[in-house]
Amino acid sequence: MYIPTYEDMLAAHERIKPYIRRTQIRTSDYLNELTGAELFFKCENFQEPGAFKVRGATNAVFGLDDERAKKGVATHSSGNHASCLSYAAMLRGIPCNVVMPHSAPQAKKDTVRRYGGKITECEPSTSSREATFAKVQAETGGDFVHPYNDPRVIAGQGTCAKEMIEQTDGLDMVVAPIGGGGMISGTCLTLSTLAPETKVIAAEPEQADDAYRSFKAGHIIADDAPKTVADGLLVPLKDLTWHFVKTHVSDILTASDPEIVDAMKLTWKHLRVVMEPSSAVPLATILKNPNVFKGKRVGVIITGGNVDLDRLPWMKG
Template sequence: MDIPTYEDMLAAHDRIQPYIRRTPVRVSDYLNDLTGAQLFFKCENFQEPGAFKVRGAANAVFGLDEAQAAKGVATHSSGNHASCLSYAAMRRGIPCNVVMPRTAPQAKKDTVRRYGGVITECEPSTSSREATFAQVQAATGGDFVHPYNDPRVIAGQGTCAREFMEQTDGLDMVVAPIGGGGMISGTCLTLSTLAPEVKVIAAEPEQADDAYRSFKAGHIIADDAPKTIADGLLVPLKDLTWHFVSNHVSEIYTASDAEIIDAMKLIWKHLRVVMEPSSAVPLATILKNKDAFAGKRVGIIITGGNVDLDKLPWI
């Protein structure tokens, strides 16, 4: 494995500065009182494409040499990585082909197309996604930018934790959602060097809890087609992200879809920011495990805000 380093993260941050936003950190007295912790929300939903994944995507796209860039990039994604890679490719002026599940939210498909990405749809399973992608890449020759199991992507995602530490006066924990593990891996990469005393906690839907089961078993357990309201967390860990999860994550907590929806409502109401179900999983797990977080300074990464407003999960 080509494991990214802290120096790779620093280089990525320099490379992507023109294409990302230094997103704000928000707080809520109500949510602090409710949880018994001091919560700090890093709002990656305020990135231009609406998700943290623009960091890793931009690092990969702008790190390509001219010959490879001319062939463009390609990926498979349930939505946010597809839109962020399309955005980065648009900014560089190169083609982007993406494979997306036919069940992906329309809002995410619309964002991909707005940035010039070409979508090929597949069935909503990991096996269908990977098989369809193999055909698309063979036809286009684009550089494969994996949604999370790519050292360039992980180094880019790690820049979020660097900013987070600069924007807060110290944290005891950082909590982020986990699907394939790109954001968690980037967070581990950065904090293990920058602030090794900060615990990294992953939050996962009960109905797609393969990372939790992998963490407890000590090896990767992959589900092919889990179903949960948190559509951005449907993919399994891979070897590179498993390296970071198994070596640096302190705990993985899970929450039910009903608990995720309740947390999503709370954040919409009390932080007054638009976010998608996947981004509500951390707060849902904190509310479910208050004793583990009580009295702590807890950073929460709101990973994305690309939600279909016509299909909100509580309607």
């Protein structure tokens, strides 16, 4: 297992600079007052494909040599990684095949197709996703870019924390959502060298809390098909991301689905940005644990903004 280094992250940042946005930091006096903390929101929902995963995907795609790139890339994803890999492949002019659960939000499927990705649907479980993907990859021969358990992807995701530290002049803590652990791993990779005094806290839905249980148990515990409003956080940790979680994460905090939806509403109203449920989990955990964050300078990574506007979680029916 190759563990990416700080130098890999720096190289990734140079490689992807022409293709990504240096997303802005947003603040809210109201949310600061509500939480008792000074919150700095890194708006990765403002990336062209609407999610932070464009960083890791672009690093992987543009790191391929020309011979390997000819066969394109392939992956499995509930949505944002599929969209971002399709986008990066489109920029390089190579094919992209993705396996997605049939329950994935239509907005995310539409984005994949808009960027030229070819979708094969599967059941909404990790086992079905991986079995279907094995068939697709055997047929296409594309380079497998794992959504998170890939050194190239983790190095790319780590560029977000680098920018955040540069834009905020130092933070006491950074909070990001955790599903498979790609963003958290990249954040740990960067901050452990660039700002080792900054704590990394992961935020997870109560209804898909396998990372929390893994953290407490000291080994990976994987759920096959959890159900939560935070559809981007349904996948389990893998060996590479578990390395960063167990080594560098200070704590994992959880929030219920109603708390996540309430936090999502708050940010739409007071931060005035569109974020998906998975991106609201950090604020939900901050609101739930005020004593942890009170008086601190806290970076919050808004990981994505791809939502189905016809099926918002607070709509009835």
